[in-house]
Amino acid sequence: MASHLAAEALASDERETRRVEENWHLRGGIEVNVRSVESRDAPRLVRFFQDLSSQSRYLRFLSHLPGLSTEVLDGLIKADGQDHLGLVVLTRREGAIVADARLAKVTPGKAEFALVVADGWQAKGIGRRLLAKIIEVARSSGYATLQADYLSENRRMIGLMRDARFQFHRLPGDGPVGHACLDLHWDRVPDAIAMRTQAVTNSVLGRADQSGSTR
Ligand SMILES: CC(C)(COP(=O)(O)OP(=O)(O)OC[C@H]1O[C@@H](n2cnc3c(N)ncnc32)[C@H](O)[C@@H]1OP(=O)(O)O)[C@@H](O)C(=O)NCCC(=O)NCCS
Numbered sequence: 001m002a003s004h005l006a007a008e009a010l011a012s013d014e015r016e017t018r019r020v021e022e023n024w025h026l027r028g029g030i031e032v033n034v035r036s037v038e039s040r041d042a043p044r045l046v047r048f049f050q051d052l053s054s055q056s057r058y059l060r061f062l063s064h065l066p067g068l069s070t071e072v073l074d075g076l077i078k079a080d081g082q083d084h085l086g087l088v089v090l091t092r093r094e095g096a097i098v099a100d101a102r103l104a105k106v107t108p109g110k111a112e113f114a115l116v117v118a119d120g121w122q123a124k125g126i127g128r129r130l131l132a133k134i135i136e137v138a139r140s141s142g143y144a145t146l147q148a149d150y151l152s153e154n155r156r157m158i159g160l161m162r163d164a165r166f167q168f169h170r171l172p173g174d175g176p177v178g179h180a181c182l183d184l185h186w187d188r189v190p191d192a193i194a195m196r197t198q199a200v201t202n203s204v205l206g207r208a209d210q211s212g213s214t215r
Helices: 002-007 039-051 054-061 070-077 126-140 155-163 184-205
Strands: 021-025 031-036 084-091 097-107 110-117 145-151 167-169 177-183
Touching (some): 021 126, 031 126, 039 070, 039 084, 039 097, 054 110, 084 126, 097 126, 126 155, 126 184, 145 155, 155 167, 155 177
Parallel strands (some): 110 145
Antiparallel strands (some): 021 031, 031 084, 097 110
16 A cells, blocks of 8 residues: 555546645534645655654554655655545644545556544544545545555554445455455445435426536
8 A cells, every 4th residue: 555655646637636625623623724735745744744653654554664765755745636646634723734645546446545643633533534535535536446455453444444334355364454445336326316316306396407416
C-alpha cells in the first residue's frame, strides 16, 4: 500500500481532478477545515508526519519507520487530484494539519486508501468522517472497488471499516497484514433502489424524472 500511496502520483486523462473543500464540526464543537492537499502544504505535511507517534506511523505505513524518507514525503505532497487524491484536515485557527487521507488508483476501477489522524486529535470523530468522505469520493470518481491493507492489531481501523461494510480477507499464515475490500457498486444498490422508487413516484404523480443523477 505504501508504495502506491506514497510514491506515485499517476497521470490520467479520463479522471477529472477532484477538489474537496469543507468545514466540519467535531464533537465538542471544534471546527476543522477539510480540503485537498496543495503544494503549499508541503512544510506542514512534513511536520504532521514527523510528529506522529511511532505507533501511529507503524499503523499507517504497516512497518516500523524511524522517519519518512524524502521520496515518500515527495510522493505524499505531489498528489495530483486525479489518480492520487490527498485530503488534509486542518485546524481553523492555526491551519495545522491534524489528519491526512489518501486515495490512489491501483488498477482501472480499483483504488486503495489510507488515513491517519494526529495522536492528539484521535477519538474526536475525524477518522470516521474521513473514511466516509474517501468512500464518497471513490464512488463519485467511478471506482468499483475500494481496498486497504491494515495491521491485524489495528482494532480501531478494523471497526471503522466493518461499520462501512468492508469485507475482510485474511487467511491463516497471511502474517500481520490483512486486506479489506468494499464493493462500491454493491454499496450503491440502495441509492439505485431509492432513485427507482422516486422515478415511480414521479410517474404516478405525473412529474418528470427529477433524479438528476449522472452516476
Ligand atoms: C484509526 C484512526 C484513523 C481512527 O481515527 P479517529 O479519528 O481516532 O477515529 P474516530 O474518532 O472517528 O473513532 C472511530 C471509532 O474508533 C473507536 N475509538 C476511537 N478512539 C478511541 C479511543 N481512544 N478508545 C477507544 N475507542 C476509540 C470508537 O469506537 C470510535 O467509534 P465511535 O465513532 O462510535 O465513537 C486513528 O486512530 C489513527 O490515525 N490511527 C493510526 C493510523 C492508522 O491506524 N491508520 C489506518 C491505516 S489504514
